[in-house]
Amino acid sequence: MSATVTRGRAGLRTGMTWPVLIGWGVLVAVAVVLLLAPQIFSAYDLSQILTQALWLGIAAVSVTFLYRYGGMVSLAQVAIYGIAGFAMGNVVHTINSEGGLNLGWTPWAGVAFGIAVAVIVALLFGAIASRSYGIYFLMITLALSLLVFYFFGQVTKLSGFGGIRSISRPGFIGDPITDPKPLYYTALGASVLVYVLLRYVVRTPFGIALQGIRDDPPRMRSLGYNVPLHRTLAFALGAFVASIAGILSVWFNTQISPGSINLAQTIAVLIIAVIGGLSRLEGAWLGALAYALIDYYARQHTPTLGLWLNPGRFATIIGLVFLLIVLLSPDGLIGIGHRLRDLAGRRLGTPPTSDTAAAREEQALPETAGVSTASGPSSSGGQEP
Amino acid sequence: MTLGIRQLPRTALIALGLLVVVWLAIKASQGGNTFLQVTLNGTTDAALYFIVAAGFTLIFGLMRVVNMAHGSLYLFGGYIAYVAQTHWYAGGTSQFQLGATSSTSIWGFLVPLVFATLVIGLVGLGIQQLLLRWNQGQDLRQALITIAVSVIIADQLIAHYGGIVESIQQPTSWPNSIVIGTFRYGFFRLVVVLGAALAVGVLLYLLIQHTRLGMIIRAGVDDRPMLSALGVNVQLVFAGAFFLGAMLAGFGGVLGGTMISVGPGLDSQFLLNSLIVVIIGGMGSLPGAAIGALLLGLVQSYSAIYLHFGATDLTPYGVLAQFILVIAVLAFRPLGLFGRPA
Numbered sequence: 001m002s003a004t005v006t007r008g009r010a011g012l013r014t015g016m017t018w019p020v021l022i023g024w025g026v027l028v029a030v031a032v033v034l035l036l037a038p039q040i041f042s043a044y045d046l047s048q049i050l051t052q053a054l055w056l057g058i059a060a061v062s063v064t065f066l067y068r069y070g071g072m073v074s075l076a077q078v079a080i081y082g083i084a085g086f087a088m089g090n091v092v093h094t095i096n097s098e099g100g101l102n103l104g105w106t107p108w109a110g111v112a113f114g115i116a117v118a119v120i121v122a123l124l125f126g127a128i129a130s131r132s133y134g135i136y137f138l139m140i141t142l143a144l145s146l147l148v149f150y151f152f153g154q155v156t157k158l159s160g161f162g163g164i165r166s167i168s169r170p171g172f173i174g175d176p177i178t179d180p181k182p183l184y185y186t187a188l189g190a191s192v193l194v195y196v197l198l199r200y201v202v203r204t205p206f207g208i209a210l211q212g213i214r215d216d217p218p219r220m221r222s223l224g225y226n227v228p229l230h231r232t233l234a235f236a237l238g239a240f241v242a243s244i245a246g247i248l249s250v251w252f253n254t255q256i257s258p259g260s261i262n263l264a265q266t267i268a269v270l271i272i273a274v275i276g277g278l279s280r281l282e283g284a285w286l287g288a289l290a291y292a293l294i295d296y297y298a299r300q301h302t303p304t305l306g307l308w309l310n311p312g313r314f315a316t317i318i319g320l321v322f323l324l325i326v327l328l329s330p331d332g333l334i335g336i337g338h339r340l341r342d343l344a345g346r347r348l349g350t351p352p353t354s355d356t357a358a359a360r361e362e363q364a365l366p367e368t369a370g371v372s373t374a375s376g377p378s379s380s381g382g383q384e385p
Numbered sequence: 386m387t388l389g390i391r392q393l394p395r396t397a398l399i400a401l402g403l404l405v406v407v408w409l410a411i412k413a414s415q416g417g418n419t420f421l422q423v424t425l426n427g428t429t430d431a432a433l434y435f436i437v438a439a440g441f442t443l444i445f446g447l448m449r450v451v452n453m454a455h456g457s458l459y460l461f462g463g464y465i466a467y468v469a470q471t472h473w474y475a476g477g478t479s480q481f482q483l484g485a486t487s488s489t490s491i492w493g494f495l496v497p498l499v500f501a502t503l504v505i506g507l508v509g510l511g512i513q514q515l516l517l518r519w520n521q522g523q524d525l526r527q528a529l530i531t532i533a534v535s536v537i538i539a540d541q542l543i544a545h546y547g548g549i550v551e552s553i554q555q556p557t558s559w560p561n562s563i564v565i566g567t568f569r570y571g572f573f574r575l576v577v578v579l580g581a582a583l584a585v586g587v588l589l590y591l592l593i594q595h596t597r598l599g600m601i602i603r604a605g606v607d608d609r610p611m612l613s614a615l616g617v618n619v620q621l622v623f624a625g626a627f628f629l630g631a632m633l634a635g636f637g638g639v640l641g642g643t644m645i646s647v648g649p650g651l652d653s654q655f656l657l658n659s660l661i662v663v664i665i666g667g668m669g670s671l672p673g674a675a676i677g678a679l680l681l682g683l684v685q686s687y688s689a690i691y692l693h694f695g696a697t698d699l700t701p702y703g704v705l706a707q708f709i710l711v712i713a714v715l716a717f718r719p720l721g722l723f724g725r726p727a
Contacts, residue, residue, distance in 0.1 A: 073525060107532045128712055131719040135451050135524045136668070139660050142453075143711060146657040151704040263653035264539070267532055274529060316544075319536035326529045327516070 019344060036189060040182045045296075047180035047252075053292040054187035055252055056272055057285030058194050062238040063273040064284045069202050070234045071133075076125055076141035079148035080118050080239045081246025086152060088114030088135050088247060089164035089256050099160015107170040117231030122239030126232035133217070146267050147209050153258040163257025167250055176252060187248050191285060194241050198281055201237065238253045264315065271322045272348035277334025286333050294318060350364035388557055388581030398713045405537060412691055418568055424683070429574040431682025432582030433641050437655055438662035438674045439585060440633030447605050447626045447671030450517060451528045454535035455634050456656030458505050462638030464546050465646035468555050470494070470515050474716055488557040494643075497553070502636045509631020510624060517622070517627075539652055550648030578640050585633065604628065606669065661707060665714040676722055684710050689714035 033040065037050055059081055066072045090100040092110035105113070129140045152159040168342045169176075176183040201207045213220045213227050219228050250256050269293070276287025304310040309317075329335050413420045452458075474493035512534055520526050560572045593599035601622055604612045613619045641651070658681065663669075666677025685721045688703035712720060 046572070128715050131715075135449070135528060136664075136720070138528060139451060139668075140664060140711075140715070143657060143660040144708075146653060146660075147704055147708050147711075149653075150657070151702075151708075154701045154703065154704055203611075263656070264536070267536055270529075270532065271536075308541070310544075313540060313544060315540035316537050319533050319540065322536065323465055323530065323533035326526060326533060330526060 002102045013159065019341065020161050022344070038184060043180050046184055047176060049289070049296055051176070051180060051184045051187050051252060051286065052295075053288040054184070054191050055245050055248035056269070056291060057193055057250065057276075057288035058187075058270040059242055059269045059282035060193060060276065060288055061281055062241040062245070063270060064278055064281055065198050065202075065241065066234060067273070067278045068281065069207060070210050070231060070238075072129075072231065072235065073134075073138045073270075074129075074141045074238065075138060075266055075270060076122075076129075076145045076148075077238065077242040078261050078266040079145035080125075081123050081249065082148060082152065082256070084114040084118035084243030084246035085250040085256040085260070086114075086119040086158060086164070089167045089250060090158055090211070091260045093168045094164060095166035095168065098159065099162070100164040107168055111170075111247050114247055115240065118243035118246065119236050121240050122230060122236045126235030126239075130228040130231035142266070145261075146263060149258060149261050149266075151262070159258050161254050163259070165255040167253050167254060167256070169254075173251060175253070177314070183248075183251060186251075190244055190248060194244060195281060198241070206230070206233070208306065215371065262376060268318070271318060274330075275322065275325050275332050277332030277337075279331055280334050283332055283334040290333060291318065292323065321338045321378065389451065394716060398716060401709070402713065406503035409687065409691075419690075420439060421568060421645075422570070424682050425570055425575065427677070427683035427686030429571075429578050429644070429682075430686060431678040431680075432579045432636055433644065434658045434662055434682055435582045435678035436585050436640065437634055437637035438474040438659040438666075438678055439589060439671060440630035441659040442663050442666070442669055442671065442674045443589070443633070444627055444630035445663070447602055448517075448521075448623055450513075450532070450627075451524065452509075453531040453632065453656065454512065454538060455659055456536035456652040456654070457535040457542070458509060458631055458634040459638040459641065459655045460542060460652040461508065462501045462505040462635030463553065463642030463651070464638075465635070466648050467551050467642060468637040469497035469500050470553055473497070489554040491558060493558040494554065498636070498639045500532045501639050502632050505631035505635025505638070506628045509634070510628045512631075513624060514652045515628035535652070535656075542652070543649055545646075546649075548649050550646045551642075552646045553642040557645050561717055574644055577646055581636075581640060585636075586671070586675060593671065598622075598625075620628055640660050661711060663721065664711060665721055667718075667721030670721070670725075673721055673723030678682070680710060681707070 012019045036049075038046055041050065059077055061073060062077045072367045086100075088110040091103045091105045091113050092107055093104045094100060125141070125144050129137055129144070132140055173186060177382070202211070209220065209225055210230055211231050212223075213225065217227050220230075249260070272287040272291045273284055274287070275290055276283030276285065287364045294317060295314060299311050300315045302309060302311045302313065302317065325332055331338070437455070437459055441452060441546060444450050444452050444455075470489070470493060473496065475487065512531070516530050516534070517527050520530065555573050555577070559577075562569045563572050563575060591599075593602060601612065601617055604617075605619060605622055637655075638647075641647075641655070645651075661681050662674055662677035664677075665680060666673030666675070684706050685703070686707035689700055692699040692703055692706075718724065720726065
């Protein structure tokens, strides 16, 4: 999608070439399909595939953002959205008071509270983890994430027995099961806002400094930047985005339980970000769409091979897909898209674009210290020749 | 920020640590046997964590591979031993029988133990040779690969063994408990698991410090290309280390399956335990794994029992104690107690 945004913007400045026109065409088509989706797809498909992909995409884009611009692979995003969801679920009114504290707040007050709690906890997590890099950062965030899961598993006062159910939603969303449209448009709007916010932030002085820290922490330190503070704040921003996904997931599922933030879900969000492609923010939504589609079709069309493979073995299938992507195309679906676009560009007589080179470089995931070695366009918009 | 504010968290943590020590001393003076019981629970849990985490830290120390499938290998090992015991030695109890009504011979325990340990070693070797060998040096990518493997193994374990919690039977001829004075404690926990942990610790120490192979491993940790240039077959050393590390996960899985149980969810539990042990102990350090395991085991068992304050029962919040442990160590030493920069 935004590959096309980039090309489009460059196109306005440098004149229309064929790939630019195709790019605009794809962008317009995607926008039209997304806006008209409730008319095109059945209510079930809309909810189970598109709404699900949109909120999972928001969760995954927080991973992508932290990796792409901060050089941090965080496995704590699911725990953070769980904290937001549980915080909201505890304070808002729950019908029949099923689990949680049920303080009877209005839904919007609950949203604000949930996001605030998640961001505050993330500042603490970030402060702990921000002095570690690469694989250490990944391990510490995974440990924190699992501790959050066990915390909610044990403290049934806050998580209810088997979760908090029937959490009330703002009035305009209604009941997503009878009418999924309002929640779909909410998730779509939230996705666009999150995307615009992150694209904006990476161009601010803070965003540029963050990318400098990703590439060379010692140099940035010697230039006078407070490296751990920048990483902590970036982590908190990622947590803000993840907590929006947490709120949407609670509205989508109408409940939250410790099982919604277990190790499998923690890994699922990482898988989504990697399948989509970590080199671009929009890869998160692409990965989430692929994930939701695999989920949807695997449950219906998986052939049965004894206990090894059958429609219930979704995790095995997604694990195999993830393994193949990591082994063969670490840049995910976005990387495959870049290659196809290059091929098309060559056919139509334009030279390969600069961000393809960047994408290729990024294929090798960073080696030591998890700092991206990619020298590609720092904020990839509008840098094409 | 002034220096004073910056020192505040550390001062608070030191104060908290002293408070915990004093509080435990009071508890120790009040209830002798309970305290001994809780301490031994923590120590024997720690012994199991050490066995598992030693494999994790060994693999990381030499190859910089964070084996995210370590928890899955642990659980897989437990299941293999359980199945071997029930199939080959009919003495094992089924889920429908309560208690060990039939007997288990010593071989009925040892053969599944050795078999499961070796199979898990081979599975680990397979993962390393087929998937990781081609991506050496890309530690993040290798971590992602092992995550994918763990997802597949975890799902297959659920497919094949379902959600039932089982346990492996210890030999019937072994006593259930031993008596020290007036105090009675589980034989398997105290003698077998603690003994195995000590043996693993001593053997690994001797292997690493006093053999030619250990010399090669230590050299490999410090400078891999140079070791290779000296004519050592580094690939063989890596394969051996991965085999050994995975074996320890399987070995721990069998011991844990006898001491606690084999069931779904233990894979993430033991991945978390191993992570915390190496985070606080320091990645790649064997003494660090021992200290880290002991701290984690004791914190877990004390917080599970002693978080009662009058009528308020805070034991469900015991997980927070582990949080505080991780935070406290990382606040002073970001690389863990025995960690050193790569």
